[in-house]
Amino acid sequence: MLGGEIFVHGHAGSYACARMKCGSIYARSCRAVPPAKEHPLNQNELATLIRVFELNPIHALIYKRWGL
Numbered sequence: 001m002l003g004g005e006i007f008v009h010g011h012a013g014s015y016a017c018a019r020m021k022c023g024s025i026y027a028r029s030c031r032a033v034p035p036a037k038e039h040p041l042n043q044n045e046l047a048t049l050i051r052v053f054e055l056n057p058i059h060a061l062i063y064k065r066w067g068l
Contacts, residue, residue: 008028027064
């Protein structure tokens, strides 16, 4: 992945972020390949998830962001 954002409604799978150069993956769970790490969501990212997936704000708290 060379840039951008990927939104996954559920599990992102194994070997996620394997060839990532920059960008983010938003999903409930993921097995990211190092050096990618799990990061907490900020308010702007939560608002984007609620809008993209049409989620209840409580359910949006389950999602996380993976990136470099």
